[in-house]
Amino acid sequence: MTTGHHIVKSYDDELKALNDTIIEMANLTEIQFESAIQALMNQDTELAYKIIKDDDRIDDLNHEVDEMTMKLLALRQPMAMDLRNVVAAIKISSDLERIADYATNMARRTVPLINEGTVIRPIHNIPRMGEAVIEMLKNVVDAYIAGDADKAVAVWHADKAVDEMYVSLFRELLTYMMEDASHITPCTHVLFIAKNIERMGDHVTNVCETVYYLVRGEPLREDRVRKTRTDRLLTDDIETKE
Amino acid sequence: MTTGHHIVKSYDDELKALNDTIIEMANLTEIQFESAIQALMNQDTELAYKIIKDDDRIDDLNHEVDEMTMKLLALRQPMAMDLRNVVAAIKISSDLERIADYATNMARRTVPLINEGTVIRPIHNIPRMGEAVIEMLKNVVDAYIAGDADKAVAVWHADKAVDEMYVSLFRELLTYMMEDASHITPCTHVLFIAKNIERMGDHVTNVCETVYYLVRGEPLREDRVRKTRTDRLLTDDIETKE
Known part of the structure; x- marks a missing residue:
């Protein structure tokens, strides 16, 4: 909860600390996600329990981001790009926290799957799907760091392949x-x-939308992009659209 | 996207308009949720399609809240309780939008269930579970309107019964x-x-945490409250904890 270890001297330092915390959260989330795939495929109960335990660190970072953003908004009254950066941090940290929660749930389900001993043939498609989303996550974090709206849009579109898988x-x-x-x-x-x-994958697309807004100052409206998807079968949408 | 119909004269009017938009979103979300249960139980395809169509309105309100909060933060530089109100609006609207998305997905699944014609016996437990969460949603909106942190905590705890169901x-x-x-x-x-x-139900508990923070100015830490749940079976947690 405490942000005490971020000793900040200036407004710029505070913004940088916020940015660094988001990147730290993203890196930890990537590790949790990769580990969840690994624990499942290698039947590694110990790793599964480690993932469940390590989720606390990401929850703490999420609360840290909340505290940092409230302080920035209250004391620094950021404008324009800086303001978008602060609001983006609130949204991105919330999406990262959810992605990490899903990784934890994967680890929780790995334990009874291992205990049961049955090998479920279709499980072998999980790594490919997982790696596709991990790649999306890495790319959107790169887009965030580089301030690259086009890259964020490209990642957004990559989710279609995940839905199909x-x-x-x-x-x-x-x-x-x-x-x-x-x-x-x-x-x-x-x-x-x-x-x-x-x-x-859906939460990564949320991050794409946030990065786009952060860079361009206007929303990447879902309805504008999702138009490209209307040719898909209704039955597909049932499974992948909420 | 435009907030043009909110003709605001003052800072107070802007805060009130933001508040009203959140309440409007909450009311529409409740209606979507209730309709989704009704469409499922009454095998009402027409209502199911209406729910899918009406989801756009909630997405629009969510974008409207985003725009209003950015303007408030940029031009009014709110402090203390007002600042918490603005940040709470960002979070609550995002949770409401997700709840409405789940209602839409329920409606999408209702269509093939009706077409298939088979009546699935366990479906009869859905309304009780749905009504419990609708009740939670109504109560947390009341807690938000009344600024009642204790009520928000009570709703938070009510989610345990939903998990059990x-x-x-x-x-x-x-x-x-x-x-x-x-x-x-x-x-x-x-x-x-x-x-x-x-x-x-989980998203309603998020709203509870936001309302608590809004009123008390300190976080309702999940780990503090979730301690009361550690006595639950691991198998239960697999299904209900992400």
């Missing part, structure tokens, strides 16, 4: 459940793990 | 899927509908 995996899981009733319980865990990754 | 329904759905492979596809829709409602 999810729908395909979802169908594979349904078939696998129908083959044998003993697959149902483990498959629901894998189903929710896949859903978690799909939701993580 | 979800876990119980989850188990019932698993059993039902195992009984007959033809139940699997419709049951996954009901499973995700139940999961949506559980997540809506």
Whole structure:
């Protein structure tokens, strides 16, 4: 909670400290996400418990960002780009915290999957989907650091591939459940793990929208971009659109 | 996007307009949520499509709140309680928008459930769970309007019952899927509908935390309150904790 270790001398230092905290959160979130995939695929219970424990650090950083932004807004009254930076920090930290929460939930589901001992064939599609979203996360953090709105838009569009991977995996899981009733319980865990990754991708697109607004000063309206998606099947939308 | 219909003469008017927009968003979100339960239980396809269409209005209000808060922060440089009010508006509108998104996803899943024609027995537990979260939503909006931190804490705790209802329904759905492979596809829709409602409850607890901070000026730390939940089974946590 305390931001005491950020000894700041000036307004610029405070903005830099806020920026650094966001990047630290993003890096930790990436590690949690990568570890969650690793724990699942390597059946590593110890790593799964470590992920659950380490989530506290990201929650703390999120509260730290809240405190830093309130102080900045109250005492420095930022304007224009600086103000957008502060508001962007509130939004990005909240999305990163959610992404990390989903990684934690993946770790929680890994434990009973390992204990059960059954290997669920469709699980082998999880890493590809996970790596796609980790790549999106890395790229949007780069876009944030570089102030690159075009890159943020490119990452935004990359989510379409993740949605497609999810729908395909979802169908594979349904078939696998129908083959044998003993697959149902483990498959629901894998189903929710896949859903978690799909939701993580959605949160990355939120960060894309925030970075776009931060750089351009105008919103990347969802309805403007999502028009490109209306050709998709309604059944796909059911699974990937909230 | 335009906030042109809010003709504001003063700082106080601007804060009031922001407040009114949050309450309008909350009311529309409640209606969407109630309608989603109704469409599902009454097999009302027309209502389901109306919910999907009406979600745009809530997205627009969310963008409106973003614009109003940026203007307030840039031009009015609010302090103390007013500043907390503005930051609270950013957070609450984002949670309300997510709750409305989940209502929309419920409506999307209602359509194939109706078309399939199979009545899934465990669906009858959805209204009770939904009504519990709608009640939480109404109460936290009252707490926001009244500036009642204690009420916000009470609503926060009410989410425990929703989590329990979800876990119980989850188990019932698993059993039902195992009984007959033809139940699997419709049951996954009901499973995700139940999961949506559980997540809506989590977003209401976020609003509780925001209202608490708004009124008290200090965070309702999750770890402080969630201590009361550590006695719960790990298996329950898997399903309801991200």
